[in-house]
Amino acid sequence: MAKNIKTRKDDYAQWYLDVIKAAQLADNSPVRGCMVVRPEGYAIWEAIQRDLDRRFKETGHINAYFPLLIPQSFLAKEAQHVEGFAMECALVTHTRLQKNPNGSGIQVDPSSKLEEPYVIRPTSETIIGHMYSQWIQSYRDLPVLINQWANVMRWEMRPRLFLRTSEFLWQEGHTAHETADEAQEETMRMLDVYASFVQETLAIPVVKGKKSEAEKFPGAVDTYTIEAMMQDGKALQAGTSHYLGQNFAKAFDIKFLGRDQKQNHVYTTSWGVSTRLIGAMIMAHSDDEGLVLPPNVAPIVVAIVPIFKSDEERATVTGFINQMLTQLVGADEVAAGDKRKSGDDIKSYFFDKQTNQRIVVDLRDTRPGDKQYHWEQRGVPFRIEVGPRDVASNAFVLKRRLDRSKNVGNLSQVSADWLRAQLADVHRAMFDKARAFRDDNIRTAKSYDEMKQILQEKGGFVRAYFEPSMDVEKRVKDETKATVRCIPFDQPSQAGTDIVTGQATKTQVLFAQAY
């Protein structure tokens, strides 16, 4: 039992925070609601970036960067947009500080007040729309397919590490198209990219669907989402893709001369995922012993723990480990790794230089048990234990983080391909486990009472016939805390009865409490 981590059963919220702390992914900062992403956590974000960026490029997108500050007036140009974000905007109103004339310290210099305040971007549709209006003149300029990796700020009342922080890191794609069809196609394409990424890389199964009017992005015509289920049965929106129609094009006057020789407004999309994905990954996979990392984003794939007492034993064990490393990463990388600087006695060797994934050998002067817990809590997919007994039989002990299983292996079988196969197995097993859990926790309700009972007694997602509408959703939320997570793409062929209003409807939705 991990002694620094509360169990999920005892206190799920505390467990989540304990896992983050134990794995050193992030820390609270002096600024309320803003987190410090520590190296272990940032490495996961880099892995997410690397993988997603490749997928964006493969679908024709390119990166650019727009400023952090947005003129306040820009935000107001799209009515729904400003309404949606007004409550959570931080403003820059002055440009200078001065010494406090009444004593020590500093204060705002009143003479530096800005004519028009800047908003720290909560999202960048407005400033990007402004630029697009200048860049786009002709149908020949379309489509514009730009993504940016950035930080944004939304002044949240209830921050939680990774899941909802006042400042967070994300990517936002912003595209402009000649036709509605093309823009809608783009919206769906990126939703699919997100779904594939989350499933293939983070091993989290998702439900694809459309948001109801009440839940959609401020200023969007349609918002599409991938929804994931956490281990407490709550839903987490893992990514969104918005079809913005001509709303922003009209607000920012993004026009082009069309093939029809007429001025037309473009059709735009935007789509984003954030560091929240790291929160999703933690909540979907980790256990009471700590973090469990999906192999594809694990910065360290194997931690080798040597066991020895005497100097002679140390020499034989490290010699054996060197041979093993050579088989895994090649002699050149072993030599390079031996020379590489490290702050402690943890040696590090690249297993895959493209993904920066490493194998480490833990030579610190601590007890083997400490090392086991150390790497286990950090979610490293595999640990390899090598002691004198193993060396004598040309063997090692392979410990798998996912199920904490223990198997004896033989040195002769070790190779890069062998390890890749092991990692792929873990990925599959993680995905299957998460999917089985999710599927077990999606229940169908035939009546509102039944839904209430399910939500209260079991949690999870509830699938039901329901015609989304602002009023009724509000009522359901007040009464059950559950919201319409999405209108899934796979809809039944037959109509049914709306569980709340009793009206006939063809629409089924997923209800759940959400983060």
Added chain:
RNA sequence: CGGGGUGUAGCUCAGCUUGGUUUAGAGCGCUUGGUUCGGGACCAAGAGGUCGAAGGUUCAAAUCCUUUCACCCCGACCA
């Protein structure tokens, strides 16, 4: 913004009711040395605090009073 609560070592907290044997403490963590080492060791020594801040009462304040700041929880609000 309403209701409640908390500020004492890096972390978790005791001490406050009833001011003075507390020279401000404990556990964890950290440093050093030794014994250990196949799932969180043990022994010894040590570093670390203007008790959130300011003011007041008193011979004497972590403790009582006033003011103030910060944070947390519940509501409201919200990707």
